[in-house]
Amino acid sequence: MSLQLSLLLLGVLLLLVMAVYYAWLARKNKPRQAEPVAPGQVAALDARIEPHLSDHPLDGDSFASSPAPEKKPTLDPLIDAVAPIALEAPVSGEAVLAALPSTRRVGSKPFFIEGFNALAQRWESPSAGQQYSQLQAGVQLANRSGALNDIEFSEFVMKTQNFSDAVNGTPDLPAMRSEVNRARELDQFASGHDAQLVLMVQARRAAWSPSYIQQTAARLGFVMGSMAGRLVIPASTSGLPPVVSLNFDTLTALADDPTQSALRQITLGLDVAQVDRGEKPFVRLREVADALAREMDGMVTDDQGAALSPEGMTVIASELEQLYDMLAQRELAAGSPLARRLFS
Structure with a gap:
């Protein structure tokens, strides 16, 4: 066998070895893949279902395979500034809904309106077909965006007053300085325990x-x-x-x-x-x-x-x-x- 032929065969063999090596390397580095799903088998990930992150979510989907949680009143003096609204006479759910502000936020904080359903004897979010003997407005004192500030409190006062005028009610608004101070204290606690x-x-x-x-x-x-x-x-x-x-x-x-x-x-x-x-x-x-x-x-x-x-x-x-x-x-x-x- 001539030297030229030997070198040619050696070169071909080297190319084959390199091809096999790179194929093995590519296979080794290829991302791991999911196993094939058998016909008729339902994958557990087919549904896009994610629970809400709060009682009043802005987005997300609900997970519906277990019992619904008990519905409780939203406003609580522990984390909300609350303004009771005295009424001249009971108002319908339709009237309350029509008077609600276009946005349910005050700056970065949620704004709420609740009514006392005399028939059901509970506070609830207003709904059509119900009668309410009392109303209350509220704004959350703090969240992960920070504490309620003076400007946000002033906006809360304006929204509450405008809503009260629309339903012939009189709001009992809390003092701004007291509520803003409460908001700062609550925010300080939340920041240290989040x-x-x-x-x-x-x-x-x-x-x-x-x-x-x-x-x-x-x-x-x-x-x-x-x-x-x-x-x-x-x-x-x-x-x-x-x-x-x-x-x-x-x-x-x-x-x-x-x-x-x-x-x-x-x-x-x-x-x-x-x-x-x-x-x-x-x-x-x-x-x-x-x-x-x-x-x-x-x-x-x-x-x-x-x-x-x-x-x-x-x-x-x-x-x-x-x-x-x-x-x-x-x-x-x-x-x-x-x-x-x-x-x-």
Whole structure:
């Protein structure tokens, strides 16, 4: 065999070896894909259902597979400035609805009107076909946007007065300085007791496709949220915030060919004040984080990418129990209607 032919054969062999190597490398680095779904099998992630984040949500979908929560009056002096409205005579629900302002916000705070239904003997949001012997207006003192300020309080006064004039009522408005001071104190407490826990699961080797993440998460009880790249574990009661959320890059989730998208991390979140303590949310957060890491060959880290030890998790759990106790002592128990409004 001539030297030239030997070199040619060696070159061909080298090209074959390189082709096999790069094929193996491409296969190794290809994002993990979801397993095929058998015909007739219904995937757990088909529905886009996410519980509301408050009693008066601005967006989101409801989770409808469990009993509806008890409806309670919205306004509470603990977190609201309330103005009773004296009436010359009972008014119809239709008249109240017609007199409502076009927007139900005062700056960044929710504005409310409630009526006392004499027949049902309860305060409620006005509705057609009912009669109301008393009315009250209110504005929330604080939320995650901050405390009610002087300008917002003045707007509350104007809205309440205009509404009262329309229903022939006389409002008993609270003093601005007192309510603004209460708002600041409440905001200070809320700011010091607002916890939103975040864990991350990061890939050790192979990346993940969105469908692989969704399929793996579905086995752990996650369902699709209201936005692309978001999944949630629903609360046990209809209409309440999710116990745990899972998020990954939205653009990746919306890619033309998601199977070719590569993700190397997902984020798990728990909004502490929004979820009832009885749901054992931190326990479930830890369980799903560990299960996802195990199933997807990943590792659990904090939001800065540092690995979390079991001892570190135990410390967080202990601090969380103290936070739950402090919220309950302030009559703002985690997951309660007032806590969900204040921490929103």
